[in-house]
Amino acid sequence: MTPPPNFIREIIEGDLKEGKNEGRVHTRFPPEPNGYLHIGHAKSICLNFGLAAEYGGLYNLRFDDTNPSKEDVEYVDSIMEDVRWLGFDWEDRLFYASDYFEKLYEYAVQLIKKSKAYVCDLSADEIREYRGTLTQPGQNSPYRERSVEENLDMFERMRQGEFPDGSRTLRAKVDMASPNLNMRDPVMYRILRASHHRTGDKWCVYATYDWAHGQSDSIEGITHSICTLEFEDHRPLYDWFIDQLGIFHSQQIEFARLNLSYTIMSKRKLLGLVQEGHVGGWDDPRMPTISGLRRRGYTPESIRDFCERIGVAKRESTVDIALLEHCLREDLNKRAPRVMVVLRPLRLVIDNYPEDQVEELDAVNNPEDSSMGTRKVPFSRVLYIEKDDFREDPPKKWFRLAPGREVRLKHAYYVTCTDVVKDEKTGEVVELHCAYDPESRGGWTKDDRKVRGTLHWVSAAHSFPVEARLYDHLFTKEDPDDVKEGMDFKSNLNPRSLETLASCQAEPSLKDAEPGSRFQFMRQGYFCVDTVDSTPDALVFNRTATLRDTWAKIEKALQESEK
């Protein structure tokens, strides 16, 4: 399969044709360790690493750790775990911008010597005032024309910790009248006494993104530095620094970040959900984080497939989350073994089935893949079926169970409903009585009689209780940020994003299911054993995705036509 064309591939192929960079393709994924990776990062990882792999190049993992006040090792660990899980191996090419702090400092000295950088004593507020506005040019800082000697001395003293936090900065001397605000003497270093997760207290001056990023790319010999659209305005500065220094020139290319319907992708907002307890953590199965998706039961293959299918372009867009779910189902359909689990049990007694008899019936593990074999499922007189599979007063087109109706029990027999037992007080149906056809063993008869409905079931005496967690979109709105005045995205949180069913009944083969293992609960959806809360004695399953539910559509259409 040849990957779909996109503008970045076009650029790379053009470069290759021209023999640029000696034919090398070298990319990097540069996360800041200030949060967990999400599906949007997966797009970037697949793009960066996928492209390098495709053109026989290399890719680096580089932590952009230039702001110690927001960063933490917890995040670097999770990021490495997530990237590996997605299926990418950076081999020995793990780097940190902090690896280059000394080099960056030397580069800064070079710029000072070229009179292209200066120490500025303006406060943050003053810098803002001097910067001008979108329509008005800025004014030069009064410190702009300090001598090289004084700048060298002051910069050295900044590093030595002689000045308080925020009191001075090192700025690039570019152009205060530039229509591009990024060129109005951007800050390269700020004084910040914060302990860095790797360099500890060695430094009290830290490079800004603009100063660190391009030079890090250059040091690593990155040929194509792929980033998101909001950095487009920074490209002239990216190029300016590299040109002033006369070092290897990486090419920055920008693409549109991923947005997903019913989802937020902002790390800041995601952090808020975690901190305020709206979700259980970064790895809550409702989160769009890689760790959340993993715990939910997503496969790395399905995520990579998704990232390929959404394409790469420069126009801002929001991908329908149904596409992600589709990729997941397509993958799991082929690999997930089928099992029978009754989510909301309803007792069903087969009156004409011998009291003590138990049959071990053959069940196919995956109709899509016969190599996955078969298993035995016990059948007996008392079963559980799904509450939703019985209607006392069935609507049109209903071909599940109802009084007098015959259905097939998957892998087993045909049964006909003969009696309904209700709770005297509530009127709730509590038990069904059926008669089975002994000639229908395996689920078919010689007379080829049509039985349209097929239900899943478990034997009451052989099944065991499990918990199922049914997840739905975290937000009720396609665009969670679409809110009324004064409200924020949290007002769109879906109160029903998690439904816990504590007394489901599972077939015995599930007893030894390992944490993380995935199944299709027949006619219900894909589920996986939770890796955090599940124990061998009390299994917890997360619903990864529902199956397509044609009946739900039919019923909805039926109800609407009656109105």
Added chain:
RNA sequence: UGGGGUGUAGCCAAGCGGUAAGGCAGCGGCCUUUGGAGCCGCCAUUCGGAGGUUCGAAUCCUCCCGCCCCAGCCA
């Protein structure tokens, strides 16, 4: 009102002067021991709008309109 981007179907997205790929969603049908899966078919006479160039324009030119990003010592 400065600068940088960007407009192709409900949602993504190909297209690069020769007459609108593909996927998702949706809708019909077939098939089915999962109302699952699979299979078949339908779904843009038109590309943000208006002019122009050309035998021929989504592709080139002009003007207009919409949307996104930028005034952190965040990334």
